[in-house]
Amino acid sequence: MLSYAVRRIAMACLLTLFVSFIAYSLIFAAGDPAAALAGNASTAADADRLRQLYGFDRPIIVQYLHWLSGVLRGDLGTSLYFDQPVATLLLERFTTTARLGFFGLVLALVIAVPLGVVAGRWPNSMVDRLALLLAVVGQAMPSFWFALLLMILFSVKLSILPASGTASWQSFVMPTIVLGYFSMPAIMRLTRSGMISALESDYIRTARAMGLSEARVLFDYALRNAALPIISLSSAQFGFMLAGSVVVESVFAIHGAGSLAWESISRADLPTVQALVLCFSLFYVFFTMVADMLNAMLDPRMRSK
Template sequence: MLGFALRRAALAVAVGLAVSAIAFLLLRVSGDLAATLAGEEASAAEIERIRGLYGLDRPVIVQYGEWLLRSLRGDLGRSLFYPESVAKLILDRLPNTATLATLGLAVALLLSIPLGVVAALFRNTWIDRLALALAVLGQAMPSFWFALLLIFFFGITLGWLPVSGTEGLANFVLPALALGWFSTPVLMRLTRAGMVEVLAADYIRTAHAKGLPVRTVLVKHALRNAVAPVVALASVQFGNMLSGSVVIETVFALQGIGYLAWESISRRDFPVVQGILLVVALFYVVLTLVADLLNAWLDPRIRSG
């Protein structure tokens, strides 16, 4: 297990360096940053002054090396719009997005795994078809529309939950439901497919023949083997929630990094956009590493392979 973990960690470091280079180069290939920062009415002399001020007149490899060294020290530069550093802006907004993504993933798993198991146990019955219908409905309904429905029923009509702000955990209930609902269908279908395959395996029939309790067979033998792909996909879904929650954050007025990214793009605040790209991409790398290690722990065949 240690050797597997070290190999995966080395691969994660290599991917992290590649991701940092891509995050740095994306803004460079999108156009002349100096001309964009100077504005449409700027003269050639002003553009050159901006280019020298921000070091954009030096070779790209030199710019990347200096930026990478600063990033490793936690210095992601300063915002062009806010009077704060990029790192402080992201750190201030990150807890809201992390809370929303964590609760959203919890909602998705709490809904998808039981539904997938039940659908597999009652395969080709009305229960299975109902679960699949819910999955189709979940993916067909846009997340912002579902969010608006939640606001209307639970926030305005019933008045049970707040619909904006970040004052307490109750403010995250409706956003987490809206965010988690969209990830539920794919996780549910994967759980169902895994359970259907595992329940037909010989070792499950052997476990039943030994007289083991049904609950033990389902949880210890079937679900543990069927859930490995779900763990890998859940880590990707968590990364999607971290980076793609801008719509939900906007609808519920949550000041997270998704909304900060949208603000920065609209204001051409390139250092903030670059910093968010790097942070979110590194989250993906770390989450993928954690998922690989969890899968290896759940299924010894992965680490032996």
């Protein structure tokens, strides 16, 4: 297990280095960043001054190494729009987004996994059909539309939940439901298919022939094997919640990392955009590595890969 962990961490470090270079290079893919900073009403001389001021006239590898050295020291630059250190800005915004994503993932797992287990144990039953119906509706309904329906019901009609902001824990209820419901269908369907496949295996028939209780067969044997892809999917879903929460944050007026990404892109705040792309990518790399570690603990066969 230790050798597998070392290999996986080394791969994650190499991938992080590659991602950091892509994150820095993306701003040059859309054109000249100096011209974008100068604006449409600027002259060529204005763009040249900005190019020299920010070092855009140097080779890109030199710029990247200078930027990477600052990142390793915790210096992500200064926001051009907010006029404050990007690291401080990200810390404030990511706290809100991470809390929202964590609650959404927990809600999705609490609902989707038991539903998937029951649906897989009794396929084509009423519970199975209800679970599939919830999955289809969850995949078909846009998140912003579902958010608006919740706001009309709980904020306008019933007046029991705030429609926006982050002043109290009640403000996170509706955004959590929206994010959790959006991630629930994939987790539920994967749990269901994994349980159906596991329950048809020879070791399950052997466990039942040994007289083990149905609950132990379901949760100690079948679910343990079906949990491997669920863990991988959950890590990807959590990364998606962090990076893709811009719609939910916009609807509920939550000032998190998603809304910061939209503000930074629309205002050509290049240092903040670079830092956001890097942080979102690192979250995916980190949680994928954690999922691989957990899968290796559950299935020793993965340690030899």
